[in-house]
Amino acid sequence: MSVVLAQETGRGPGLAPAGAKRRWTRLVLPVYSGLVLFYLVLPILVMILYGFNASGPKRVSFRWQGFSLFGYTHLFAKPDLTTALKNSLFIAVVSTVIASILGTLIALALVRYRFRGRGVSDFVLFMNISAPEIVLGASLLSLFVSFGVPRGILTIIIAHVMFNIAYVAVTVRARLAGFDRHLEEAAQDLGAGPWITFAKVTLPLIWAGILAGGLLAFALSIDDFVITNFNAGTTQTFPLWVYGAVKVGIPPQVFVMGTLIFGFGVLIALLNVVAQRRRA
Amino acid sequence: MAAGVQQLAKPKTRLGKRLAPYLLIMPGGLWLLVFFLIPIVFMLSVSLQTGNLEGGFAQTWHFHRYIEVFQQYRPQMVRSFAFGTIATAITLLFGYPLAYWIAFHGGRHKTTFLFLLLLPFFVSFVIRTLAWQFILADDGIVFGTLKSWHILPAVISGIAYNFLPFMALPLYVSLERIDRRVVEAASDLYANKKDVFLRVIFPLSIPGVFAGILLTFVPAVGDYVNASILGGTNTTMIGNIIQLEFLQNFHYPVAAALSFILMGILLIGIFIYARVLGASSIEEYV
Numbered sequence: 111m112s113v114v115l116a117q118e119t120g121r122g123p124g125l126a127p128a129g130a131k132r133r134w135t136r137l138v139l140p141v142y143s144g145l146v147l148f149y150l151v152l153p154i155l156v157m158i159l160y161g162f163n164a165s166g167p168k169r170v171s172f173r174w175q176g177f178s179l180f181g182y183t184h185l186f187a188k189p190d191l192t193t194a195l196k197n198s199l200f201i202a203v204v205s206t207v208i209a210s211i212l213g214t215l216i217a218l219a220l221v222r223y224r225f226r227g228r229g230v231s232d233f234v235l236f237m238n239i240s241a242p243e244i245v246l247g248a249s250l251l252s253l254f255v256s257f258g259v260p261r262g263i264l265t266i267i268i269a270h271v272m273f274n275i276a277y278v279a280v281t282v283r284a285r286l287a288g289f290d291r292h293l294e295e296a297a298q299d300l301g302a303g304p305w306i307t308f309a310k311v312t313l314p315l316i317w318a319g320i321l322a323g324g325l326l327a328f329a330l331s332i333d334d335f336v337i338t339n340f341n342a343g344t345t346q347t348f349p350l351w352v353y354g355a356v357k358v359g360i361p362p363q364v365f366v367m368g369t370l371i372f373g374f375g376v377l378i379a380l381l382n383v384v385a386q387r388r389r390a
Numbered sequence: 391m392a393a394g395v396q397q398l399a400k401p402k403t404r405l406g407k408r409l410a411p412y413l414l415i416m417p418g419g420l421w422l423l424v425f426f427l428i429p430i431v432f433m434l435s436v437s438l439q440t441g442n443l444e445g446g447f448a449q450t451w452h453f454h455r456y457i458e459v460f461q462q463y464r465p466q467m468v469r470s471f472a473f474g475t476i477a478t479a480i481t482l483l484f485g486y487p488l489a490y491w492i493a494f495h496g497g498r499h500k501t502t503f504l505f506l507l508l509l510p511f512f513v514s515f516v517i518r519t520l521a522w523q524f525i526l527a528d529d530g531i532v533f534g535t536l537k538s539w540h541i542l543p544a545v546i547s548g549i550a551y552n553f554l555p556f557m558a559l560p561l562y563v564s565l566e567r568i569d570r571r572v573v574e575a576a577s578d579l580y581a582n583k584k585d586v587f588l589r590v591i592f593p594l595s596i597p598g599v600f601a602g603i604l605l606t607f608v609p610a611v612g613d614y615v616n617a618s619i620l621g622g623t624n625t626t627m628i629g630n631i632i633q634l635e636f637l638q639n640f641h642y643p644v645a646a647a648l649s650f651i652l653m654g655i656l657l658i659g660i661f662i663y664a665r666v667l668g669a670s671s672i673e674e675y676v
Contacts, residue, residue, distance in 0.1 A: 135495060143491040146484045147506050150554060153521035154513050160524055172527035212418030219414035231415060233664070238426055240604060240660050241653070242612030244629050248636060248649040249429035252436045255642055272425040275418045333514050335615060336629075340636065349516045356520060356619055368517040375512035383501075 154372065161365035169359025181362030188363055194351035195367060197263060201347065202331040205270035210324040212271070213278025214316070217323075220279070221286040238276040246273060247340030254341065261343030269341045270331045277330060278323035285319025325382075329375065430653070437646035447642060459647045463631055467651070470628040473546055474611035480550040481557035481606050482599070489561035489598075490591075493568075507558055515552060519619045522548050526620070545625045548616035553609060557602040564598025565591070597667055604663050608656050628652055 164178030165171040167187070186192045220231060238246075250269055254261060293315070297307045335349040342350060352364050437455060441447035460467070492503045510518055526544055568591060576590045614629030628648060635645035 139487060139491045139495065143488045143503075146488045146554075147503065149484070149551065150510055151506060152525065153518050153551070154509055156521040156524050157513060157517055160521075170524075172524055212421060215414040216418045219411040223411035223414075225408075225411040227412075227415075231419065234419075234422055234427070236664065237660070238422060240608060240663075242608050242656055244612040244614070244632055245430075245433075245649050245653040245656075246426070248632060248645060249433040250425060251636060252433040252642070252646050253425070253429040256432050256436060268425055271421060275422060279418070329511065333511075335514075335516050336612075339633065349514050352514070352516045352520065353615070353619075356523075360520065364517070364520075368514055371514065372512045376509070379505075379508075379512070 157365050157372070158369050161362060161369050163362065163365075165362070168361060170362050170365065178362075181366035185363055185366055188361055190346065191348075191351055191361070191363055191367075194346040195348045197346060198332050198348040201263065201266050201270060202328050205267050205274060205331050206324050206328045208267075209271045209274035209278050209327045210320055213275045213323060213327075214282050214320050216275065216279040217282035217286055217319075218316075221283055221289065222291070235276040235279055238273065239280065243273075243334075243336040244340075247337035250337070251340045261341055262345045265341045265343070266338055266345060266347065269337050270334065273334070273337060274327040274330060278320075278327050281323035281326055282316065282319040285322065286316055289315060325378070332371070433646045433650055436642050437650050439643045441643075443640040443642075452643070455643060455647050456651065459644055460651065463628065463648060466626050466628045466631050469626070470611050470652075471655075473549060473617075473625075473627060474607050477546050477549040477553065477610045478557070478603055478607045480546070481554045482602065484550070485554055485558035485561055485602065486599075489558050489565055493562055493565035504562070507555055507562075510552075510555055516615060516619075518552060519548055519615055522551065523619055545617050545621040548620045549610050549613055552613075552616065553606040556605040556609070560598045560601035560605060561595065562598075564595045564601070568594045600663060600667055604660065608660070611656065612652060 160170050161181050162177050162179070163170050163174060164176040164180065165173070167180065167184065216231070216235075219225075220228065247269070250265075250272065251261075253259075254265055259265060294307055294311055297311045298304075302310065333349065335353060338347055338350060339353070346354075348367070352360070355361070355364065435449065436447070438449065438451050438453060439447040440450045440452050488507070492500060492507070496503050513521075522544070572594070573586060573590055576586045581589065612629050614627055614633055617625050617627045617630055632645050632648050632652070635641040635648070
């Protein structure tokens with residue numbers, strides 16, 4: 111396309127492609143990419159900005175009404191929002207711990223053993239990751255409805271573990287790929303039993319992978335809306351509360367909490383990067 | 391192998407070795423069996439029941455329901471797939487040049503650009519969508535034109551926005567992985583830049599394109615948060631109907647049948663993907 115353009119502007123055919131190409135990689139592509147990155151970041155900036163909008167305690171207005179720290183000074187002034195956030199954190203911690211253990215065990219089995227049913231296990235993980243959330247949520251609700259299981263914090267935890275196991279398994283497995291099994295054999299040759307070998311050799315080596323999988327699970331859990339929506343009953347989580355408030359008005363605390371969660375997540379990610387750099 | 395000799399000497403450990411993978415898989419596998427696979431069977435069962443919340447539901451093998459719901463909700467079904475397709479095309483259009491630029495021209499700041507690409511994941515999905523409402527709203531700070539700027543593009547751009555990282559990341563992974571020597575070889579053999587891209591780089595990035603399309607299209611078709619927050623009555627998607635029938639009208643069979651149809655259609659795509667590129671290939675991108 112740029113070749114055609116260059117020729118139309120009357121440049122010589124021998125010179126045009128090089129000049130046009132350079133313009134393409136030096137100007138068009140960076141500007142385009144920059145705009146796409148801006149598009150990605152824009153809603154985050156809006157969230158941070160509106161946390162400071164001085165539009166009263168009830169709801170943040172779309173219109174900018176001046177700078178205020180109200181949302182920050184009255185962060186926990188909405189008891190039901192605070193409860194929802196606490197629920198979200200509790201659910202995320204519990205489901206992350208369970209999913210990390212179960213997912214890591216699956217990853218260990220898939221990396222170190224060839225066994226009948228390996229292909230099926232692989233496919234179930236793939237299905238679980240690629241299935242639409244709404245189907246996961248609706249089918250789990252069908253199960254609970256069929257058995258008359260009351261929906262609440264327990265069913266949310268069950269659901270979150272269900273969609274997190276596969277993510278943890280896949281993440282840990284990716285980190286396990288370069289694992290040197292001779293280290294374990296060495297430990298066993300030196301007289302360590304299977305449990306000691308696991309605790310002193312295997313676990314320290316795969317710990318980084320488990321941590322990565324666990325962080326991913328935590329992030330997915332605290333953010334999940336669709337599956338939680340189906341299996342929550344009357345229990346509120348942070349995303350559910352925000353969704354419910356859309357119709358009646360979003361209080362400033364929502365944007366402030368979103369900003370704080372964002373800041374915390376970015377901080378952890380940066381620390382992780384720094385730690386990895388230092389190790390390397 | 392030393393371990394083999396040991397195994398022969400101790401048949402007990404050998405049995406343990408054979409059982410070990412199953413013991414490791416069992417806890418998580420059972421969880422997925424009970425709360426992921428079996429529920430799909432129950433969803434099918436519920437979809438064939440008749441009754442209501444007060445009188446209870448009974449299994450009547452009402453297969454006709456599938457035809458009923460398909461006829462009743464065909465517009466929403468078609469709309470979901472149309473929105474999903476357009477949004478996926480937009481993410482590809484936005485994501486590919488971005489991923490290409492970061493992978494091949496990112497330079498020293500590659501990590502920074504990748505980090506920017508990941509930033510939306512640190513903000514709750516609902517809040518991200520909500521932020522778009524504030525951007526597009528009548529007296530919002532950026533456009534101030536939600537009404538004049540029709541609701542329909544708002545929903546589609548909201549979906550495209552939310553799933554863009556799912557497209558861009560696999561694209562980046564597949565582009566980054568391309569052996570630069572292959573690209574250089576093409577140039578050395580007098581391919582111009584266009585040919586290098588069209589004949590070498592793009593074909594090698596196709597697995598990433600497929601993965602990106604799968605990871606974007608599937609959640610986009612099933613999404614209802616964007617349509618609910620950014621849309622109106624003329625943007626209702628199939629996800630909105632499923633959640634309405636399940637959670638507000640308590641028409642469990644109707645909702646279950648719709649979910650099953652949605653899953654069936656998307657499964658065909660997922661199966662094709664798995665056959666062409668292999669089930670484990672997707673895992674390189676998540």
